[in-house]
Amino acid sequence: MQKFRFSRKSLGIPYALYLILFVVAPLLVLFYYAFTNGEGRFTVANLTGFFTDPNTMGTLLYSLAVAFVTTMVCLLLAYPTAYILATSKLRMKGVLVMVFVMPMWINFSLRITALKEVLNLLEGNLAMYPFLNAVVGMTYDFLPFMILPIYTTISKLDGSLREAAMDLGANEAQTFLKITLPLSVPGIISGVSMVFLPAMTNYVVLDMLYNSTYIMGSLIGSYFSAYDWHGGSMIALVLLAIICIFTLLMGGDSEENARGGALL
């Protein structure tokens, strides 16, 4: 038997095994549950059930809408902020940016507690307007995740391009529309993917704000806690499929930024 020889490739073995054991295997388990019924027989009833039940479909569309509106609101709030920060010539700019990013290091449950208390103070925790309640909560939670990647992209832009445009007679609005905005699309994309996906699934935010309408995450969680693992696994797989389509649409190259690549 040949003695084991160190090679750089073999460095990847532990991680590859880990991925197979703890990423592939759980997915297989989910597949097993999704395509079987209570007696362990193969069935596609869970799949057809998902697409024919107005409640699951309604929840899917509803959470897409929540995620979409949340993403748009975050974008509208974050883009100007990031733009102003990136183009300003303040001396303490670095500190200011940190100030915007800081909430990410405070545990989300504590931040949402704070938000809840303030909403309570304003007479009405918005629980009776589930959609608004969801959008406000999610926006509050995810806004920094939108600001940071956009800021990073804009501040990396070559300033001379903008100056050149100005020199050629473009005004600030034109420069922005023709130069800055198109070039900051990668930042927008990574911000969007950091906000959109969690906004469909992070149901604890809603639970903490007394929201009684489910989004996809709460739907999956409630199937799991109602011991209906078969239905729950199917919904989880459908969601995963949607996420994959979404990620592909947003462009494969942005994926390395997703959720935290730009965080530090």
Place this chain on the structure above:
Amino acid sequence: MRNILKRMLVLLLAAGMLVPAAPAKAAEKPGKIVLRVCNWEEYIDEGGWDPKEETIDLESGAILGEKSMVEDFEAWYYDTYGIEVEVEYSTFGTNEDLYNMLTIGDVYDLVCPSEYMVMKLMAEDKLVPLSDNFFNTEDPNNFYINGVSPYIQNILATKEINGEAWGKYMAGYMWGVTGIVYNPDVLSEEEAATWTIVNNPDYYRQITIKDNVRDSYFMAIGALRSELLTSESFKGDADYPKRLENVMNDTTPETIQKVQDFLQSVKNNVYSFETDSGKADMITGKVVANYQWSGDAVYTMDQADEDDYTLNFVIPREATNIYFDGWAMLKSGVEGDSAKQHAAEAFINFCSRPDNAVRNMYYIGYTSVIAGGKDSRVYEYLQWNYGAEEDEEDVVEYDVSYFFEGEGGERSHVFEVPEEQTHRQLGAQYPSGENLERASIMIYFDADQSKAINRMWINVRCYNANDIPAWAWIVGGLAVVLLGVFIVRSRINKKKIGA
């Protein structure tokens, strides 16, 4: 190279060790019993009472919670049996949460769910029966069997599942009924005393209801069958209690569908579903009525009293759910470990000692199943708490003999209380015998029934695709088309640049 490997190994080990190090401070000494108890949130005395203001001065001696019940138990057990026990105490939010925690691998020795969940666990053979010694009335440390109310014990001994009485597996802890806490400045008792109030458009977005499937189901049937349930012929039926129980636990598909439709409309009328926020929302005046368990109702009214704000409690005229939260030992925890089982049963007994029952009642507002037997402190506490002052006007006699004596007693547990108390804390904590006539238990649903009503409940919480307004379809469609065009265009641009 060996050096590096070693270092890596150390790092790996460190990572493995680091974590359990702190929480596993129960680095168990040999002989020490670790008892894992899981109870409802805020469901036991946690001590720290103010001796000046909170001492309960009874004829048979003062009662004060200095340390938490759990700490006191640990000390008591050591003093009594000479064995060290450490209680790892944790809490759950709903019966369903607890069951779910158990199915996905949490291990407890002693849990305190409601009766229907105990029945479910019994039916699934997950429980260890209480030992014979636990029911031995000779042992003075058996506070439970010597102190439990005959009324409660009668129910536990007669209700059966698969031919076995509940009482064989479950020792009662707290009990109560469900009803409505309401603000008498806004609603009359007449208006509030019905389950249909949750669907009353006059109080649009001003009512909160319970966020769990069984309570909502019960409420919905109460409202849907309101006419039948309040009719004289139904109430006069010789078999009324049994019929009531059947109606309130009806799980035919048609009923489930009706309940789903009803709850969906309720969802658009109430302020929110809640697990615990209802109490605070009531006290701050954000809502005017709240579907509540009697114990939490007492707590709510107490808190409101402190702010000079009056809230009342009423038991709906259709029916009320009488529930029992009780201790049960899990096979996964105590089976085959007699020392642990002994400690678990001792924990139940310790909580049942009359002074401890009073402490828990005072602290959490619920009603203990303990009447006290020969020990009169529970009844004294009741008088201390609610008895009328000597010069008070507008007093009525209140009879709680059913609880302290059971049937066929001397009916001597009657005392004078201010009239208003019958609509308030007292009426909630020890409902009158008359109100209890329309009490029904929740029976346990088997796997298929559970699945059906769980699905129903999820559907209620979902957004129904049929409710999507036309404009939303149009806006959504437009957004999708625009996004599609945008993505395709940017793809094409990219390719052009690339080429």
Place this chain on the structure above:
Amino acid sequence: MKKTVKIGYIALILLFIYIPILILAVYSFTDTANIGAKGHFSVKNYITLFTTEELLQMIIGTVLLAFGVAVLATILGTLGALGAFYSKKRISSAISVLNQVPVVNADVVTGFGICILLVVVFGVSKDTYIPLLVGQTTLCAPFVYLSVMPKIRQMDSSIYEAALDLGATPFTALWRVVIPQIVPGILSGFALAVTLSLDDYFIATYTKPATFDTISTYVVNATKGSQTSIKTALWALSTVIFVLVILFVLVMSLRSAKKEEG
């Protein structure tokens, strides 16, 4: 745009982000349990926070867990990135696709999947902390991988060849030459892993031992109840973390400012 408009806008966004946290911070120094109610100055929340054993254990446990997970995730993720970089294209793209799964998947699904696999299929007890460690590591390692990978790509590979030519064993060359070049990526991956673990709720809730709580699971459960002394102590916790983060940010920016000057 006018400068005042810009500053005004920035200020508004900052207010939106910070008003809740600041209000909570102010009220953490009072004796009232309701935000908006009148209260008197009091530090009792801080006393509760630092004297309640349950709270302290929960905080220490969360921090230790985060570092344990981060160490594991950093080792796995870094090795994985190196291995994938030097492997054949097919293998390396397979690894990077699988690596992507926990990144994009909903955490509730990741957590549940691992819980079912380990606890139900393999029968591992949650009390061993293994499901929790594995679960959070599965969440964090891919991010380490993602933050190390770009550094490997930027690395100058000729130095490694040169080291080999000079007689170093592949392992020494790797340790002495490659690793130092990617240290920034490893460090930021580590920090990212710590952050993710600290913030995680979903994985922990499905995989943690029954009697152990992280800050997230504890706070989420506590806010459902109305146990006021604990709840207000959590305001104090929020304030303490807030202050720590501010200090950290200040120190970091002062240091980077100094670097720029020097």
